[in-house]
Amino acid sequence: MRAVGSDELMSTATRRGPQTPDRAVPAGEQYTMTDEERYEARCRRPLWVEEPARRRRLPDPVRTAAVRAVLIIAVTLIQAVIAFLCTLAGSGLAFPMVLSSVASTVLATWGVLDVWVTRQVWNQRNGVVSVPSSTARVLRRERRTARRQARAVERAQKRIRGQGGTGRLSHP
Structure with missing residues (x-):
């Protein structure tokens, strides 16, 4: 197209x-x-034209935490509006709604902090490309070395099994 x-x-x-x-x-x-x-x-003319993204996509754990935080904040705002309207109307639900709004505010703060912490943890584990002294680069190098050693051991085991005399009862 x-x-x-x-x-x-x-x-x-x-x-x-x-x-x-x-x-x-x-x-x-x-x-x-x-x-x-x-x-x-x-x-x-097509309905839309795809353009390259301006910024890279957020990692999955960070995006999940961000969506969770946005939903919690939305519910908190709705509760706050309902609490305000109940207070104006002099309803008996005003006090419980105010209490639940305060609790939701604490929860929303936790949600935002969760996004921040998740992002920091993800960056530390998976590395930030622009930082040469990234701890993640060292971890990746160690994992790569461990995988290579495991493959070498596995190949050696296969070679040893392949050399075993098939049909022989004992090895000389």
């Missing part, structure tokens, strides 16, 4: 202008598209 931009539409319009036999377009005037041509151009 290819995107049809306004530049291409204008070039199409100017390309058709002088070649159209039934229209006399004086030199220096800009050709305007007819309603039918505008409709055709709109039909060819």
